[in-house]
Amino acid sequence: MVNNTPNDSFPTPTSQLQLETEEVLAKHLPPEDSTVKPCLQRNNHLRFLLRNLTQGFPIRYVAQDASQPWLMYWILQAFSIMQVGMDPNNKRRAIDRMLACQHPGGGFGGGPKHEAHLLPTYAAVCALAIAGSPGENGGWDQIDREKMYEFFMSLKQADGSFTVSRRGEVDVRGIYCLLAVATLLNIITPELVEGTPAFIASCQTYEGGFACASFPFFTSEPGTPSTLLSSPRPALGEAHGGYTFCAVASWLLLQPFNSSQSYPASINTRNLLRWLIQMQGNDIELGGFRGRTNKLVDGCYAWWVGGCFSLLEGLDGGVPEESEPHESVHDEKAEDGDDWVDEDTSSDPWNTDALQEYVLYAGQHPAGGLRDKPPKSADSYHTLYCLAGLSAAQHKITPDTGHRKALEALWQPNPDTSLKLEGAKEKKVLDDDLRREFYTRALSWNEDSRKKRVVVGGNENRLNATHPLFNLTATHTDGIMSYFYGQPAPPSRARPDTK
């Protein structure tokens, strides 16, 4: 018997909606008979995505007309997570489609001839990481990094934040997109990220999660330059799953820079963990994640919240026992694909089994594609983020000291890959040590083979791992980063993610 969330005989609109949702979800609860295994309907989902890719999107997607690179990224990355590659012809068409969105002034727009915007810039660069390669028609060398950097700098605000576009809003989604792209393409400089860690930290709310932005107050003494006050600096909006993912991933991407500062910014990790844990729904909600306190569970938070638990492993002082090197590939028993276990040895603080059940039992639309919750229809956004969340629940990905040492050993100082920028050198160029740190930290994430998780439904449901910071596979992250940092191919990981 699975209980409904108690309303203490004090019904309100929130508890009413919650109850209605629980009544629907109750019809999707795992069957009592535990021999029936849930199955990931891979072929259905692939067909759904392929239909979007080749035939296109129905008219209701007109709201995504300014998010065209996202439509491409959601499809391509969902393919990658399901271990499906693309043929050269479709790769070329995907590359052309993304490059058509590049803005002459730098960055990418939501469609051809749209203004540049940080969100589609991330989506386009990630789609190019998946489909592209170096060379004349490969898409990578056609990204104008100098112009992109100018575009990024033009968005920078006095409080360390960035607007998403010219005259656009400030929020941590845009900052995450900027930092992910700047890290992938090797265009981070001290002047670009100055003040950004403190901005991110100021978005953490009393609940522990992060809000979309914060409000800056400045001193206003006549005749003196105004300076940013550290307090008050209130978060605008409540703690939210999507913004929390973006803030925490940004925080990690900024770590090499932040820890090199005399007064590094800090966040409250304990409250963050508590809030993330509280976002997991109860049994009646099949252990799916919600995005805010007292809101409904939604499949996309499988990634936005579920994906944060990997990120926590990368926080300084996060989990001490993780600091030893992972086992190497040779110690692994099971390379024949029969390595799933019935017993969880991961010592994770969150319920990875329950999240997998939510995605498998409630997230899959019978006609293909994945969704927010029943009885909603599937869409490409939910298809990717349900799958990415399912992957995050199957694979324990942590920073691997051993892999990082291997990357450091191969590191070659390669100043030619830095941007050619005019101006004060110390502001414009990342010194080689720091550049190496950005590179090796970002690529050090690896599956922890000592900590086994249950793959609910069995190994047929196993997906590719996805990089906790970028939501790209390790192969695609390694490929694009080693190219733009001028580094040799990274050493193989203990468990290659692409067969």
Next chain:
Amino acid sequence: MEQETPLYADRPEWADVTPLEQHENDQPLAPIQYTVEYKDATDYFRGIVKIGEKSERVLELTKDIIDMNPAHYSVWQYRYETLLALNSDLEAELKLMNDVAIEHLKTYQVWHHRRLLMTRIRKPVPELKFIAASFASDAKNYHTWSYRQWILAHFNEDELWKEELDFIDHMLNADIRNNSAWHHRFFVVFESGIRPGETDRERILKRELIFVKQNISLAPNNPSAWNYLRGILEHESVPFSKVIDFVRPYSLTHDPEATGDLVDLENPPPSKEAALPCPPAVEFMADIHEAQGGSDGVLKATELWKALGSEHDTIRKKYWDHRIREALKTIQT
């Protein structure tokens, strides 16, 4: 109703503009199947951007596209720049956009446009009223709440702040579980500076404690209220143990001895209909014991975490186990 309006391509007054197609090739991957009207209007928009025209008819064109796709940020951006170039009446623009805002509450651009307008119009009082009315259709809309907070902080006038607590009461009376309203209260009371009449912080803390305790007593299984209680204690550096007498009854089953006659404002009891023990209260008690420290405190906390994991909050069993492991580390020497 829209069918009455002819396509831009068929309108003589637009004949001087060359429409510009989006795609240079015929078969792009992952296309959107646009309506004829949308394709027509955006083709003309691209044509307008190319020649850089900023005129009254551009306002008509951009409004048309916004009605079909309010997330088209390039169109909003161009519209805003056109308004400035034409020296248009921005208050009229704000009014024109009221319906768009209500109809497309979840669109970032709708609210950002208002923000841009407000920085020039500088009349925040009516805007707060508009925002309050918009909550009738979505009381938890993220953009609307953060926009309201921006208005308050940006204009930062005492007159704006003074009615916020009443407004929050109104919102929480409608739904005590509205976390956006709880967050707004934290923003107003603790995070956005200290206003005249609020300098006695002890009094403010006392007021807030009474407020949150009363709300917890009405509906104890409400994580928003518990998070607020935790938040204000941490913000004011007050140990959780300060409210132990209040929290304890919520962490137990109903006390049959309890009489409902005595009203203790400091420690309002759970309602008779409440589902007890309530997990946030059990968690809170465990935190108090853990903070007390020593093996006695940790053991008491461990008992509660075990009860949460095995009985009251089983979905989070691994978290409660994690808490036990972490706490045990502190007493092992």
